[in-house]
Amino acid sequence: MIQKKICLLGASGVGKTSLVKQYVEGIFSEKYLTTIGVKIDKKQVDLGVEQVQLMLWDIEGIDRYCGFQPKYLRGASAYIIVTDQTRSQSLVEGMEIHRMAREVSDVPSLLVINKCDLEVAWHWTEGELNGYSKEFVGCFTTSAKTGEQVDDLFKCLAQISLK
C-alpha cells in the first residue's frame, strides 16, 4: 500500500492534535494539551481505486517557544496550515508558516479554518480569506469537535498527495 507523509502545521492552540484525534480515533477533548515535538499517527484512506496509508505528522505549534523546523517537511507529500477562526493572529501566523514552508517545499497544501463550531471571532473579511485561500490548493472549514469536514479534509489530502 502506498504510504504518504502529511504534515500538520500552524500556530499553537489551533487544534492540529484535535483534528488528528478526531480523524483517527473519533475522539475530541475540550481540554487543551500542548504538543511538544512530533507525534505520528497512521490512517488508511480508501480512495476507491487505491488504498493510501496516511502518515500524519502532528507537529508542535510554531510560536515564540518553538520555531519552524524545515526538516519535518522532508519527504512530505502534502501539508496543511491549520488556523483557528476565533483568533485573527492564527491566520497571520499560519500564512507566515506557509511562506517558510514554501521556501523548502513545493508539495501541495491546504488551508484549514478550524473551530467552526464556535462563533467566528476573527475579523477577516470574506474577500481577505479568499485572497489567502488562493495560495493553497484548497480550503476547508472544519470542527475537530463535531467532526465537520474532517474526513473530507483528510480524504482530499490523500487525493492531492497522489498527484
Place this chain on the structure above:
Amino acid sequence: MQQSLIQALGIINCTILKRLKDKNFEIVHCSDDWFYSLAPEAVGKKQFEFGDSSVYLTDFFLDAEDFWQIGNDGQIQSGVWTEQSQDKLLRLEAIAAVSKGECYLVINNLEVEYAKQQKTLQVARELLISNDKILAQHEYIHERLDEVLKQNLDLISLQEPLKKIVESANFGILICDAQLQPESQNPNAYSLFEINPKSTESSPVGVVLDLMQKQVAEFERVLQTGSRWHGELFWHKPPFTSKWLQLALYPVKDENGNTQHWVFIFSDISKIKYLLQRNEKLSLYDNVTDLPNRQFFWQELENSIETDAPFFVLYIDVKHFKRINELYGHLAGDHLLVNLAERLLPLLNKEDICARIGGNEFGILLRNQKSQQHCIDFARRMIEAVEKPFYNDLKQKIQIGINIGAAHYPADASDSEELMKFADLAMFAAKTSSKSTLKFYSKELKDASQKRLELEASLRYAIEKEQFELFLQPMLDLNTGEIVKAEALIRWRLDNDVLVSPDEFIPLAEQTGLIVPIGKWVLSKAGKMLKLLLQHKSNLKISVNLSPRQIADRHLFEFIQSVIEHCGIPAKNLELELTEGVLIDNFEKVQMLLQEFRKLGITISIDDFGTGYSSLAYLQKLPIDHLKIDRSFVHELDVNESNKAIVLAVIAMAHSLKLGVIAEGVETSEQHQFLVSNHCDTAQGFLFSKPVPFDDFCQQLIKETKAKN
C-alpha cells in the same frame, strides 16, 4: 560503558546502542522494556537489525547515517517525538553520536522531563493565546471606534453594528470627552467593577481614572500630550475582591490633531495572572524578550531605593515602533525587540537591571552610579549598539532609533513613582530630536515641558481662532530685476498683537502633528492670494514650504489638488519647497509624490541646499526644478572664500542638471553683485524686501509695474 557504571551514575532512562553497520546495532544498555516497542526485532538478542516500527526513527536514520559516515566526534539530536507503545505514550529523543571512531545511537525516554516541560509550555501557551485574543479584540474595537468617532463627534450616530459590539463586548469600553467626562460606559465595564449602572456614587470611568492616577507614573504625561498607553492595572475592592486588568487608552483626534475623545478598553486578565503565578519565571519575565517585566522592574527599583546607593533610572522608548509593526508585521516587531534586548544586555554590569516595561519601552537601572558622565557614556554605547541595522526574516534591513530619559536617585527624586515619572518626562523630551538622544531630568526640563504644553495649547487655540497670517517675501529674477516669485511665510499674531516667529512654533507644530492643519491653512491661503496676485502679474509664482510631517500625510496630494481646483489657479504658478532631509528620509515615497506634482505642473525647489546631504545621486533621480542656496553660504559671501567656492559649485552643478538656482538671505549689494556676475538665476533677501503682508506685497508689484511703464 559498563551497565553497572551507567546505573551507578544514575544516567537517565535510556537505551544505548552501538552501531555495527547499516541499521545493525549491538545493545550496550537497555534500561527498560519500552525500547522493544520501537524495535520488537531486538527482543532476546544482543545484536539486531532495526525494522521500520518507528516512522520517526526511520526518518532520523537518514540524518544519523550521514553523520556516522562522516565519523567526526560529536552528536546530533532527533528532536522530541511521541510514540504509542501498547498501553502508553512514550516521549523520546534519539541521539546519534560518534566517540573515538565508534558510532552510537542513544534513545532517551523523556517522560519526566516532558511532563515538566509540558507544564511550563502549557501555561506559557495558554497565556499567549489569551493575550493574543485580548490584544486582537482591543485593537479591533479601537480601530472601529476611532473610525466612527472621527466622523461623528457625538455618539448618537454610533453605527448600529458597532453599538452592538460595544454593548455586548466581554470587555469594558469607556468613551470620554476631551475633559475625561464619561460619554459612554458599556454594560461589561459596570459588571467588571461590580457597579450598579443606576448608582450615582461611582462609575467605571471614576474607578479607572483613580487606578491610573495611582498606578501609572506616565498618566499625566499621556493625558497632556494626547499619547496612547497600554498596560496592566490592579483593582482591589475590600474586603475580598480584586482583579488584574489589561487596559489600553487611546486618544481620538480630529483633523486638527485635537483630542476629541478618550477611549479606554480593558479586560479582566486575573485568570492569566493566576496562570502566571503558577510559574515565577513567567510572572516576572516578559515572554517576548525574556527580560524582566514591568512588575519586576518596579520591585527592583524599590529595592534599589532601600539600599540608598545612588543610581540612574533610564526610560528607553523605541522610535516609530508602531510604524515597524505596521510595515513588517507584529512577528517582525517582536523579533526586533528580542534582538534589541540581546544587544542591550552585554552593555550592562551584573548589578544593573534591564526590563521591558511597556510595548516598545525598556527600563534600565544603572546601579552605584553618581556621575552623569558614566550615564552619558553608557547611553552612547547603547545608541551605537541599537543603531546598527536589524534584519527581519526576509532579510529586509530595519533601522531604529531610541529616546532615552534618565533620572537620578537621590538627586532628582527619592521615591519610585517620581523617579519613573521624571525619567519618562526626560524620555519624552528626548523625542523632540529626530536622532537617538539621551536627556536627563532637570527642573528646567520640567519647566520647559510645561512651557511647551502651554505653547501647544496656544497653538491649538491659534488654529481654532485663525490667528495666523501669511506674509510674502519677493524673489527677484537677477537678470531683469523683476519680482518673479514670492515665498509664503507664516506669522502668528497673538491676541496682544505680538508676532511669534515661526522658528519658535514650527518645530513644536511639526513634532505634535499640528503642522498638518497649519500647513493646510498655509496652502489654502497661498492659493487664494495667488488667485488675486495673478491679476497683477500673470506669470507670478508663490512658493510654499512643506515639512516632513506634511509629506508623510497621505492626503497631501489630494489636498493640494483640491486647493488648485477650488481657487482656480494654474498649477504651474505654485511651487513647493522641501528640505534635503525630507528627500533622504523617505526617498521612494517622496519620489512618487514629486512625480505626481510634476504631472500636475507644480514646480519643486530644494530648500536650504548645501546644509544636508547635497547628493547628486538623488538630485538626478527626482523631478525637481530649483535649488535654493542656504542663507548661511550667502551670508558670508563677501569674506569667506570657501562659501564663495560652495556657491559657485552649486550654481555650476545646478546648471549642469538644468536646474534653476535661488539664493536666499541676500542682504548686501556685494552679495547681489557676486550672484549676478556668477549667473545665479533668482534671489531673495532683505536687500530687496523683508517678508511683508499681502497688501504691501501688492503695492510692490504695482510700483514695479509703474516703474516699468
